[in-house]
Amino acid sequence: LQVFLTSRKCVVEFSLGVKSLSEAKNAMxxxxxxxxxxxxxxxxxVVSQASKYVEIDCMYGALYGIEGVLHNRVVNLSDSLKxxxxxxxxESTPSACLGTSRHRLPDPSxxxxxxxxxxxxxxxLNIGYFFYIGGNDSMDTVLKLSxxxxxxxSDIRFIGVPKTIDNDLDMTDHSPGYGSTAxxxxxxxxxxxxDCESYAIPSVTIVEIMGRNAGWLTxxxxxxxxxVTAPHLIYLxxxxxxxDRFLNDVKKQLLVRNTVxxxxxxxxxxxxxxxxxxxxxxxxxxxxxxxxxxxxxxxLSNLVKSEIKCKVRPxxxxxxxxxxxxxxxxxxxxxSVRIGRAAVKAAIGGETGKFMAFVRNGSDKYSVKIKSVPLxxxxxxxxxxxxxxITKDGNDVTEAFFSYIRPLIKGEAYNVMxxxxxxxxxxxxxxxxx
Amino acid sequence: LQVFLTSRKCVVEFSLGVKSLSEAKNAMxxxxxxxxxxxxxxxxxVVSQASKYVEIDCMYGALYGIEGVLHNRVVNLSDSLKxxxxxxxxESTPSACLGTSRHRLPDPSxxxxxxxxxxxxxxxLNIGYFFYIGGNDSMDTVLKLSxxxxxxxSDIRFIGVPKTIDNDLDMTDHSPGYGSTAxxxxxxxxxxxxDCESYAIPSVTIVEIMGRNAGWLTxxxxxxxxxVTAPHLIYLxxxxxxxDRFLNDVKKQLLVRNTVxxxxxxxxxxxxxxxxxxxxxxxxxxxxxxxxxxxxxxxLSNLVKSEIKCKVRPxxxxxxxxxxxxxxxxxxxxxSVRIGRAAVKAAIGGETGKFMAFVRNGSDKYSVKIKSVPLxxxxxxxxxxxxxxITKDGNDVTEAFFSYIRPLIKGEAYNVMxxxxxxxxxxxxxxxxx
Numbered sequence: 114l115q116v117f118l119t120s121r122k123c124v125v126e127f128s129l130g131v132k133s134l135s136e137a138k139n140a141m142x143x144x145x146x147x148x149x150x151x152x153x154x155x156x157x158x159v160v161s162q163a164s165k166y167v168e169i170d171c172m173y174g175a176l177y178g179i180e181g182v183l184h185n186r187v188v189n190l191s192d193s194l195k196x197x198x199x200x201x202x203x204e205s206t207p208s209a210c211l212g213t214s215r216h217r218l219p220d221p222s223x224x225x226x227x228x229x230x231x232x233x234x235x236x237x238l239n240i241g242y243f244f245y246i247g248g249n250d251s252m253d254t255v256l257k258l259s260x261x262x263x264x265x266x267s268d269i270r271f272i273g274v275p276k277t278i279d280n281d282l283d284m285t286d287h288s289p290g291y292g293s294t295a296x297x298x299x300x301x302x303x304x305x306x307x308d309c310e311s312y313a314i315p316s317v318t319i320v321e322i323m324g325r326n327a328g329w330l331t332x333x334x335x336x337x338x339x340x341v342t343a344p345h346l347i348y349l350x351x352x353x354x355x356x357d358r359f360l361n362d363v364k365k366q367l368l369v370r371n372t373v374x375x376x377x378x379x380x381x382x383x384x385x386x387x388x389x390x391x392x393x394x395x396x397x398x399x400x401x402x403x404x405x406x407x408x409x410x411x412x413l414s415n416l417v418k419s420e421i422k423c424k425v426r427p428x429x430x431x432x433x434x435x436x437x438x439x440x441x442x443x444x445x446x447x448x449s450v451r452i453g454r455a456a457v458k459a460a461i462g463g464e465t466g467k468f469m470a471f472v473r474n475g476s477d478k479y480s481v482k483i484k485s486v487p488l489x490x491x492x493x494x495x496x497x498x499x500x501x502x503i504t505k506d507g508n509d510v511t512e513a514f515f516s517y518i519r520p521l522i523k524g525e526a527y528n529v530m531x532x533x534x535x536x537x538x539x540x541x542x543x544x545x546x547x
Numbered sequence: 548l549q550v551f552l553t554s555r556k557c558v559v560e561f562s563l564g565v566k567s568l569s570e571a572k573n574a575m576x577x578x579x580x581x582x583x584x585x586x587x588x589x590x591x592x593v594v595s596q597a598s599k600y601v602e603i604d605c606m607y608g609a610l611y612g613i614e615g616v617l618h619n620r621v622v623n624l625s626d627s628l629k630x631x632x633x634x635x636x637x638e639s640t641p642s643a644c645l646g647t648s649r650h651r652l653p654d655p656s657x658x659x660x661x662x663x664x665x666x667x668x669x670x671x672l673n674i675g676y677f678f679y680i681g682g683n684d685s686m687d688t689v690l691k692l693s694x695x696x697x698x699x700x701s702d703i704r705f706i707g708v709p710k711t712i713d714n715d716l717d718m719t720d721h722s723p724g725y726g727s728t729a730x731x732x733x734x735x736x737x738x739x740x741x742d743c744e745s746y747a748i749p750s751v752t753i754v755e756i757m758g759r760n761a762g763w764l765t766x767x768x769x770x771x772x773x774x775v776t777a778p779h780l781i782y783l784x785x786x787x788x789x790x791d792r793f794l795n796d797v798k799k800q801l802l803v804r805n806t807v808x809x810x811x812x813x814x815x816x817x818x819x820x821x822x823x824x825x826x827x828x829x830x831x832x833x834x835x836x837x838x839x840x841x842x843x844x845x846x847l848s849n850l851v852k853s854e855i856k857c858k859v860r861p862x863x864x865x866x867x868x869x870x871x872x873x874x875x876x877x878x879x880x881x882x883s884v885r886i887g888r889a890a891v892k893a894a895i896g897g898e899t900g901k902f903m904a905f906v907r908n909g910s911d912k913y914s915v916k917i918k919s920v921p922l923x924x925x926x927x928x929x930x931x932x933x934x935x936x937i938t939k940d941g942n943d944v945t946e947a948f949f950s951y952i953r954p955l956i957k958g959e960a961y962n963v964m965x966x967x968x969x970x971x972x973x974x975x976x977x978x979x980x981x
Contacts, residue, residue: 148742177747208741299968304870307642307971308582313611318866340971431862432752436738439874442967522967533876533956534733537741537774 138241145178145247148208149290151449158453178214202538207438248277252492259466270465280329285470292445292521295333297437302337316424321410325380334376343374350380352507443524455483479520572675579612579681582642583724585883592887612648636972641872682711686926693900704899714763719904726879726955729767731871736771750858755844759814768810777808784814786941877958889917913954
């Protein structure tokens with residue numbers, strides 16, 4: 114890892130004698146969990162803010178989340194991100210450009226060696242600050258690391274930065290990444306409605322949206338009603354799904370309109386707690402042992418086809434909904450940069466074991482401030498859509514939800530374009546690592 | 548239909564005595580075939596150009612293609628589209644706002660009454676010009692109508708305006724609608740690559756793209772290589788699909804990279820001429836009796852999962868690819884308006900039984916001119932991707948294809964935004980008709 118010691122900033126400051134190398138510390142940042150449009154924006158905020166402090170020398174990026182720390186796969190971000198153009202492109206690049214991971218740390222009581230290896234890497238790189246951008250599982254990682262650090266009297270500071278398209282993180286008004294996916298879903302529902310309504314024959318379109326246990330994204334489809342009548346029915350994982358009631362709802366809709374468009378969460382469960390997707394793909398598991406959730410729209414389409422006998426089309430928004438950076442929310446991207454910056458400020462201010470959260474100001478005009486909360490208040494918890502924001506019939510959302518979500522999708526994020534396609538920032542994970 | 552006789556333009560011109568009502572004729576326009584992002588732009592071009600001629604009084608829109616003419620479902624577009632803002636919103640609205648149809652006219656020898664009914668509507672509304680925006684099936688409709696008109700000595704002029712995301716219309720350099728879908732596919736491949744590459748584990752993503760018999764859209768995925776290495780394999784319907792060769796190709800790719808992203812056409816067939824989708828959904832037909840083509844990506848994903856045993860994800864771009872007006876090509880939208888205008892000019896100039904086509908100018912700087920060609924040269928024909936633009940291995944496209952497609956996706960089309968969502972132009976098909 115000698116290459117890092119020649120990093121320009123360290124050398125310059127050392128030779129100018131502004132401070133000795135032993136006083137300044139390096140920092141490390143990593144990304145974890147499912148990709149979003151905004152996780153690189155928070156990375157941008159962390160890196161740019163860190164460059165303002167004499168307390169921080171180099172900013173390292175661990176590749177593939179905590180696994181990069183474990184396996185010594187680290188890049189020097191102070192070298193990769195230099196001019197404003199780099200940061201702009203990073204902020205318009207979807208997914209996690211450092212790579213991501215779903216690796217969960219064991220308890221130190223089960224495997225202390227994992228922690229020893231991680232802190233060995235920290236020591237070798239003279240890390241004083243560690244920032245982890247992720248969801249509720251990832252916050253468990255930061256919490257465990259900060260507790261271990263306290264146990265060994267390490268003075269490394271650990272800060273969690275939120276991200277998840279699912280918006281299911283507790284203690285924060287909303288999560289970076291949610292607004293962009295919500296915006297894409299809303300616009301796509303408007304466009305799909307234009308498409309489906311152009312045919313004279315009756316049809317049912319069933320659109321499957323991400324969110325295993327929380328209906329925040331499925332509910333976002335309702336924003337399309339600014340422009341069209343769809344979605345006509347919304348089924349959220351917060352409510353027990355009943356096939357008979359569903360078929361009845363669809364039949365009623367077909368009495369009043371030709372084109373019925375339905376939003377369904379991938380995580381719908383019946384009264385036995387069984388995922389509806391399991392009826393479509395029995396016993397299929399994803400790579401992490403979770404039940405594979407895709408297939409709800411196909412299952413329900415087959416049901417409508419056999420019971421109602423009209424044209425039915427299943428649509429999965431699939432990974433497009435979490436990476437459509439070409440139509441990201443400017444509000445989301447701006448706030449994601451800001452919360453990354455705030456994480457660095459908090460760490461420099463002496464905080465550790467904290468998670469950064471948005472607090473919505475109470476006035477009519479939307480604005481947020483950022484506070485830090487203890488990690489144990491957020492790790493492993495899931496915030497569901499409040500039941501009072503779901504209509505009594507269980508197939509729609511109330512006006513309160515609209516007031517909540519409308520500001521989050523405002524504005525179109527900037528994209529650097531080249532020959533008709535957005536340009537993306539790339540970190541060469543192969544050549545720079547080790 | 549009395550309501551139309553009070554249309555402002557007719558009345559004003561009549562009262563001013565510029566010309567007598569009997570001299571001027573009305574015009575009619577309709578949309579047909581699968582929706583695109585640009586079919587409303589051509590409608591905009593037809594309506595705005597028609598308003599410039601004293602020879603044309605009102606512009607009527609037939610709802611749901613030729614069926615609107617048959618069933619007397621007509622709206623007055625001169626009333627609906629008044630100011631520049633209306634036209635701008637129409638041009639940024641995807642799909643066919645007049646409604647569309649896949650109805651095919653019988654031969655007059657089989658059913659003369661259909662033609663009599665259509666021409667009765669034309670006569671009642673004093674139609675002198677008929678514009679039909681559609682693909683190769685729709686051009687068959689215009690051809691039949693123009694031949695019937697010639698047979699009965701009608702002086703109504705019939706002009707076909709091209710549209711199809713599939714780009715399979717003959718006699719034109721490219722078709723309105725293709726550039727926008729190609730642009731969405733290219734950007735989405737870049738974004739999906741960012742998403743898939745963020746994981747450290749080997750994975751294969753198989754993306755299914757529209758185009759029953761022509762690979763123009765599947766090939767467009769290659770444009771993503773401006774920014775990323777994907778797609779790594781491209782399978783087009785022009786080539787016989789072989790499962791063993793496919794599995795071999797995938798295995799080879801997995802030797803050199805972790806993340807393999809594959810573009811497949813929905814219309815892939817094996818050497819028996821059987822659609823690969825039929826192996827996934829045996830005997831499933833769509834509403835027009837065609838074999839349902841979706842499912843290729845799911846079928847091939849299952850194949851890879853069982854034969855190669857790695858993480859595999861099927862993705863269908865589904866109807867999103869044909870209605871993503873929020874990211875339409877400015878070039879496509881501009882040209883689509885222009886070809887609509889040219890159709891009106893041709894009709895006013897005395898042409899009938901013609902189809903409007905783009906001719907690419909030979910110079911280095913991309914530009915097109917528009918010419919008219921006889922409808923019989925284009926109706927019912929399909930233009931496939933030239934074999935010389937497909938690599939010898941049959942799983943990629945050559946440089947010549949890039950030179951062809953690059954100009955077509957340039958620029959981002961204008962969208963009127965409202966609260967973070969594009970505004971759409973809506974014609975109320977229920978209240979205005981009859």
